[in-house]
Amino acid sequence: MTMQKLISWTLPLVLLLIPCTFGAAQEEVGEKKAVKKQVISVYDVEADASADIAAALARAHKNNKRVLVVYGGNWCGWCVKLDEFFKKDRKVARTVRYEYEVVKVDIGRFDKNMSITEKYGAQLKKEGVPYITVLDGSGKVVANQNTGDLEEGDHHDSAKVETFLQAKKAPPQDAEKVLAGALEQAKKDGRKVLVHLGAPW
Template sequence: MKRLFILIAVGLMSTAAFSQTKTDGVHIYNPEANAMADLKAATEKAAKANKHVLVQVGGNWCTWCIAFHQLVDTTVVLKQAINENYEYVLVNWDKDHHNDEAMKYLGFPNRFGYPVFVVLDGKGKVLHIENSSYLETDEPGANGKKKVGHDVKKISSFLKGWTVAAVNPETYKSK
């Protein structure tokens, strides 16, 4: 009877392990990309368009990175906020591609984990590094525990807070 119980338990654990969502096959980051060239191009484009650059650092191995990217891609208000105010760049970091030069240039944002976001101005100056854990939801799930994922309102607030207009002192002068 004990063996039967152990076999059933092992079978259930195996099934649960294989049924979990995997990120294999999802490739939003390009490990072979030249991160510095991508940052330079985005900065030049942002300067011409009077925008900032939003850099998302992460990797295809990172379920939170992919979940964030998919949330932005499927949420109109987030997609619109990014398209209107930022040049959006994905910078890969994985065990084989550390992009050390880009990490140094961006102020070593990877110290906060992944994904991590960096806002650059049109000259390439780092304005802000955002730890993505601050953008996670506080909502309780059906089980009473905190839901897993990012919060659209928190992301919207973050994006609005770092636009060109938001950081321009002229925006706040009395008329």
């Protein structure tokens, strides 16, 4: 086969493969973008919200904290803003860390985990998201809060949010009563008491 004939046979094949290669490259870029979006999602759409709340309540009961249930969705700009605010505002982040167990509940398009919102009396469909429910260690509702009241312009107001969180946190326990109760129970069970002194910070 002459060189001219070889070129005439191979050139169309090369040209045929170029669109395929370009298409594959576009598909790969699309996949990378999809992965990136998935990584920055605030709400876990696969989470078992009821189980997460139950686990948070157990920790809150043990550590004298409250549970902060935050309803929202990854499509909601204010929901993403609130999540970032809880992390970036130093005073608020400190309060959330030491006084609360946080559970983020994905509500889909107001068609998911609605049984949870009904259980705690959260008025999402009326007042929108993000929306907050505060529970005590026993699961009792302490407060339901429309976060629109905590906003100022295009952002969440640090003073308003901090005031709300401080007002709804668990009251400090009486150390003497806790110790007396532990000593009484230990006496009944024939056990000793380990006293741990510390602070949340």
